[in-house]
Amino acid sequence: MSFQTDLFASVQGNRQSGLHLLDAFRPRMGKRYAAQRNMDAGPGNHRAVSRLSPFIRRRLVTEQETVIAAVRAHGPEEASKFIEEVFWRSYFKGWLERRPSVWAAYCTGLEQDLAQSRSDERRWASVEAAETGATGIACFDFWAQELVETGYLHNHARMWFASIWIFTLRLPWRIGADFFLRHLIDGDPAANTLGWRWVAGLHTRGKAYEAKAWNIEKFSGGRFTPTESGLASNVASLVAEEPGGLPRPGPLRPVRTATPGTTTALLITEEDCQSEEFDLSAFDIRACATLAGSPLRSSRPVGRAVAEFERTALEDAAARVGRPADALDAANGADLAGWAVSIGVKQVVTPYIPEGPLRDWLHPHLAALDANGIAFCELRRDWDSAVWPHATASFFKVKDRIPEILEATGVSK
Numbered sequence: 001m002s003f004q005t006d007l008f009a010s011v012q013g014n015r016q017s018g019l020h021l022l023d024a025f026r027p028r029m030g031k032r033y034a035a036q037r038n039m040d041a042g043p044g045n046h047r048a049v050s051r052l053s054p055f056i057r058r059r060l061v062t063e064q065e066t067v068i069a070a071v072r073a074h075g076p077e078e079a080s081k082f083i084e085e086v087f088w089r090s091y092f093k094g095w096l097e098r099r100p101s102v103w104a105a106y107c108t109g110l111e112q113d114l115a116q117s118r119s120d121e122r123r124w125a126s127v128e129a130a131e132t133g134a135t136g137i138a139c140f141d142f143w144a145q146e147l148v149e150t151g152y153l154h155n156h157a158r159m160w161f162a163s164i165w166i167f168t169l170r171l172p173w174r175i176g177a178d179f180f181l182r183h184l185i186d187g188d189p190a191a192n193t194l195g196w197r198w199v200a201g202l203h204t205r206g207k208a209y210e211a212k213a214w215n216i217e218k219f220s221g222g223r224f225t226p227t228e229s230g231l232a233s234n235v236a237s238l239v240a241e242e243p244g245g246l247p248r249p250g251p252l253r254p255v256r257t258a259t260p261g262t263t264t265a266l267l268i269t270e271e272d273c274q275s276e277e278f279d280l281s282a283f284d285i286r287a288c289a290t291l292a293g294s295p296l297r298s299s300r301p302v303g304r305a306v307a308e309f310e311r312t313a314l315e316d317a318a319a320r321v322g323r324p325a326d327a328l329d330a331a332n333g334a335d336l337a338g339w340a341v342s343i344g345v346k347q348v349v350t351p352y353i354p355e356g357p358l359r360d361w362l363h364p365h366l367a368a369l370d371a372n373g374i375a376f377c378e379l380r381r382d383w384d385s386a387v388w389p390h391a392t393a394s395f396f397k398v399k400d401r402i403p404e405i406l407e408a409t410g411v412s413k
């Protein structure tokens with residue numbers, strides 16, 4: 001099977017490419033998106049959806065400018081479905097920020113699942129068959145290969161795939177989530193973990209997502225014709241695995257404010273590739289570095305396209321800041337504190353680093369910076385500060401506030 005025709009073949013990991021995609025999709029953000037977004041037309045034909053996720057994930061294009069484009073082109077009513085989908089991302093980011101223990105539990109649970117599955121030959125053979133597209137379930141096998149080869153799956157395919165992985169193949173959901181995170185170019189600790197939890201009935205507690213044969217046939221445009229008997233029916237959520245229920249949402253993590261006039265190093269990560277959007281004029285910036293981190297997504301190999309997209313995104317982000325940047329590599333022994341000490345700065349400033357592998361990697365490095373009297377300061381976007389306080393329960397709490405958030409962030413002007 002070859003996916004050479006996929007549209008991603010022509011997409012570069014830089015802002016220009018993202019803006020081009022945003023512009024091209026602008027006319028389709030209104031009624032057409034609402035009517036057609038659930039259709040998965042297959043690789044090379046994903047034209048009913050924007051495919052902006054690898055850019056939005058790295059903020060090469062922000063949620064805010066995506067929503068502005070939709071509102072200006074179609075108005076908030078006609079573009080409401082598209083705007084809501086963008087808000088799902090902001091909601092998931094905020095939800096995980098307020099419950100970091102869910103990310104920590106995913107990480108430890110995944111290592112346990114991997115150890116247990118590897119120790120069971122038959123179980124591990126099933127995992128490998130699922131990941132290589134050799135289960136005999138034609139649609140599922142196709143999506144496994146599409147994911148690995150293109151780094152993208154349509155949202156509906158992600159839902160079907162996760163449901164079949166969990167309920168038909170009965171494989172551990174965290175290994176499936178890890179498979180996605182390793183290969184999705186847009187792979188994101190919040191959207192992915194919570195997307196899988198949603199399918200498993202762990203997010204909307206007790207309500208699992210069932211992949212139905214008629215639904216797959218209809219929304220794949222007849223490309224696949226699975227039988228009902230080949231897929232699990234009456235799926236039961238995995239809530240029994242988490243008898244303690246969901247943790248209560250905590251307050252947002254306070255960020256240390258950078259001091260104007262102090263010698264500063266600017267750090268750019270794939271968590272936000274538009275540092276120039278922040279007002280950096282008050283800081284005495286002496287040096288800049290990019291910090292690559294995508295191999296941290298998993299203890300297993302991460303797709304080459306993921307690291308390549310990150311590499312070009314970081315280069316592009318540094319170029320837009322207009323400074324030469326040292327290239328640090330978190331997966332290859334980067335010494336953040338040593339770098340900051342070597343250039344003699346008193347603070348490191350970076351756009352906010354949310355929950356996920358890079359934040360986990362940072363912990364010991366923050367202690368080392370601290371020990372050297374160097375402050376680590378984060379810049380949080382107004383968008384996040386407007387959405388995250390409402391990400392305490394279901395999406396609907398955020399959805400209800402969309403008009404208010406658009407007003408507060410100046411989008412509706």
Ligand SMILES: Cc1cc2nc3c(=O)[nH]c(=O)nc-3n(C[C@H](O)[C@H](O)[C@H](O)COP(=O)(O)OP(=O)(O)OC[C@H]3O[C@@H](n4cnc5c(N)ncnc54)[C@H](O)[C@@H]3O)c2cc1C
Nearest residue numbers: 049050051052053085086089155158186187188191192195
């Ligand atoms: C099991 C599972 C895993 C997922 N893993 C990821 C992931 O790792 N990274 C990721 O960005 N999205 C993830 N999603 C959400 C969604 O599938 C993708 O964001 C979407 O398919 C990206 O394609 P697009 O840009 O063409 O989307 P469009 O339909 O054009 O939507 C526009 C933007 O809205 C956001 N968005 C849309 N749908 C969702 C959603 N359900 N949840 C969160 N944000 C959304 C994305 O930023 C997307 O780029 C996952 C969904 C599921 C069910």
